[in-house]
Amino acid sequence: MEKPTSTIPLLSGYGSYFETEAIVGAIPKGQNNPQKCPFGLYAEQLSGSAFTMPREKNLRTWLYRILPSVKHGKVVAAPEEAPFLTEGTNLTPERLRWKPLDYSLFEKSTDFIQGLVTVGTQGDPTSRDGVAVHLYVANSSMENKCFFNSDGDWLIVPQEGGLRVQTELGLLPLHPGHIAVIPRGVKFRVELLDEKARGYICEVYTGHFELPDLGLIGSNGLAAPRDFHYPVAYYEEKEVPFTVIQKYGGQLFRFSLDHSPFDVVGWHGNYAPFIYDLSRFCPVNSVLYDHMDPSIFTVLTCKSSVPGLAVVDFVIFPPRWMTQEHTFRPPYFHRNCMTEYMGLIRGIYDAKAEGFVPGGASLHSMMSAHGPDATTFEKASHMELSPSRIGEESLAFMFETSRVLKLTDWALDPKHLDVHYIECWQSLKKLASLSLNKVD
Template structure:
């Protein structure tokens, strides 16, 4: 079988049913699973939903591969593969901010999986309900090794360093300013394009990430379906020892192969990994007064069983115009029935004057008061308002979840925290002078 070229073509369109083959004729015509597949390939179905889900919610892909996934060695526990990929155990309502992960913490060669650190979790992966937030840092590529997650989907947000993600369904290039979603069960490996990389991961145990409903916004705005990109079939026929790491019930396991698992010559279906360029997001906002709720910046959501209540929303704050009159334009002081985990990919976030640097993160838990720091409040209260660009050369994001996060010991270790974070609100002064008779 001839290999495809080294370029990385991609398929366009969110939620479409795709058909792609690296060798013409690899996908049988007329029957999904004939008695014998072309070229001696094996047919294998990957299901992302229950078989009996409604058609619009039914997710599955047929893979035509050189060897079926069932051919592998004995499964063994492998907690050493990512010692800090754990379940959270501790609750705190304190407002927290973390410093960026420092590459100096890597005392040896560390790949994408070995460099995973869990910030917090909530829910139970064994009952397929909940959410987790992780960080990654790496200084080497995964070699003859791959990973797949039985617990849920991963939304990967690079902050520094490009990635080349090899999946069973094809190749995905990923740079800071882009995101990737790897659905439950899809095997992948990560190659570093710049020698080192770090970023953020949101994991959902419940359902899958999907586009939010637009409601009164109408048919246009936010993320356009056509801008989501999927891999085309790409395979390798290698007979080499290969390690497969599996996340199952919050624990890590390992089994071996005598061949590369990336041997899918063709596939068709609607259950596949994808990437999205955040610069293509079309923001909507107020054009007269008041700061709008951050939900208007939702790129992807994972819905709960309660209409309008998300397990998690992925929200971004891109460069945009601000035009409101007689209005305090930055985020207002608030207490929220959601938990907000924020990260900064690049630039300066307009609601914080200092301390929130690229690669850092903050957590404002359910009903914990937060908002602009004292410096930002003073400036925004007195600035002359005119149409202006906000967040130029900046890109911040938020994982907003309806769950209270249980934090890990690693996340609460003071050496990773900005222990002075809450000081940013202490200079706020009493401004009211009321005389009540």
């Protein structure tokens, strides 16, 4: 097939059951796995949940492909494919901030997988429980090579550079300001649309990303199901040597194919990769007083077994109006029972005066005190509280997890850290004058 154009057809509707075929009649009618499939295709089911899950939680897709996935070479260990993709082993409650990931970390041609760097992990992928945070840089496309993750779902947040993500189920365009979720087990390759690319990844071993419940908000607001987009069937029939990289139990493995794995001519189901344009998010906020908790900006969540407690929430801080009266408007000083990893896609974040730059990140771990720096506190304490629009050219996000991240050696290397970060709070002054009102 010819190379895809810049306009890629997509399906819309979060959680929908889709049916799409690149050749009319590729999907069998009336049953999923007939004795002989149309055009001599093979039927293959991809399950994202246990067979016995309740109907509303049951995730599976039927693929109709030229060759089944079972036909591949011997599996071998391949840690060299991504040398900085590792497990975290270090614990610290210190407040941390990182510089943007430097492209010069890799001296040669580097594709999306080779350029992976792990910041921290928690839990055990072999027991399917936990979370990880990674970064990526790339200056070349993946050629005759793809990747799939047996450990969990990946939420990809581009910060610089456009990507074309080719998946088994079709093509997805991905640009800064958008996100993609690639579910466990789905093969994909990343093609660069610009000279280089950089971004963030949140990996969940537990369950899957889903839309949060709206509760008292009602039926509208936050991320709308209609704005999520899925690929249409798109296949290539190529008999070429192909390398497949698999993440399994936190380690990388490799096997070979004699054909392209992107040979799915049609598929139907509810288990598929998707993208979402963050500019479509509809924020809700206080319209009278007080700063609301950041949970009101949740785009996607991965739930735990405890109601109301997420393994991780993906939260964004988009351009929006602030109208609260008699209120300190930036995020308040706080300590909480979640760990907050925050990144900046573009612009200037309103709670930090300087140092937090696009491509950078910060980590405020469980019960570690954090909040606005001294400069922001002083400015916000004396500003005129008229309705104002904030973050006009800014887009920040947060991976908020109930788990304590163990950091990698790379993450704690001073070369990558803003070693002066904690100084931003040291000039906070004692303002209280209590002696005149002291009760004897």
